[in-house]
Amino acid sequence: MSAQIEIDQQGTGFAGSSATTREDFSGVVSVVHQYLDGLYQCDVETFKQVFHPQAIYATADEAPLLYRQMDEYFSIIAKRQSPASRGEVRNEAIDDLQFAGENTAFARVRCAIAETQFVDFLTLVRTNGRWQIMSKIFQIKQGN
Secondary structure (H helix, E strand, O other): OOOOOEEOOOOOOOOOOOOOOHHHHHHHHHHHHHHHHHHHHOOHHHHHHHEEEEEEEEEOOOOOOEEEEHHHHHHHHHHOOOOOOOOOOOOOEEEEEEEOOOOEEEEEEEEEEOOEEEEEEEEEEEEOOEEEEEEEEEEEEEOO
């Protein structure tokens, strides 16, 4: 079950943009909701749906730069105890959605796992009529 997610629609690139439609906007929001559900449940099958097979995962918050391909990332997710199983309250928001054109979008997302806050920059691509996350670049923020 998907949680209610706050979406700040200012600067989404949707209003008045000829490159996007309500269907594009809804499609990207749906993928981001599924991504957040996958994080909360630690559900690898959901992640396999929302991430492009060639997607990357990275952060510069670790030294050296942490970079993973999807197989490695999915293996880590599969071993993680989910926030749902610990009864954590969901704390997440989609801060921004932008469209560069018909097949490229960007989402700035905030979420938390335990006491750790994250800001995720998700780049999405549409291939074969389907939106998927092509990259997840994130910032870690300890505490509140």
